[in-house]
Amino acid sequence: MNKDFTNKFCLTVIIMKAHVDKDTCIGCGLCPSVAPEVFQMDDDGKAEEIVESVPESSSDAAKEAADSCPVNAITVE
Numbered sequence: 920m921n922k923d924f925t926n927k928f929c930l931t932v933i934i935m936k937a938h939v940d941k942d943t944c945i946g947c948g949l950c951p952s953v954a955p956e957v958f959q960m961d962d963d964g965k966a967e968e969i970v971e972s973v974p975e976s977s978s979d980a981a982k983e984a985a986d987s988c989p990v991n992a993i994t995v996e
C-alpha cells in the first residue's frame with residue numbers, strides 16, 4: 920500500500936469520546952435512554968460514560984444525547 924493512501928485513510932478515522940460533567944448533571948436520565956451503549960446512571964443518580972471511545976454505531980445517539988441534555992453536561996468530541 921502506498922504511503923500517501925495510508926496517510927489519507929488515517930485522516931478519515933475519527934475517535935469520538937464522550938464525557939459527562941457530574942457536577943452539572945441533574946440526573947434526568949435522558950442520556951442513558953437515548954444512548955444506552957454510551958451512558959448509564961451511577962449509584963448517586965448521575966450519568967456517567969461507560970465507554971472510553973464511542974463506537975461508530977453509537978456516535979449519532981451520543982451526539983443526540985449531548986444536544987438534548989437540559990443542562991449541557993455532556994461533551995462529545
Ligand code: SF4
Pocket residue numbers: 939943944945946947948949950951965966984987988989990991992993
Ligand atoms: S441528559 Fe444530562 S442531565 Fe440528564 S442524566 Fe444525562 S448528563 Fe445528566
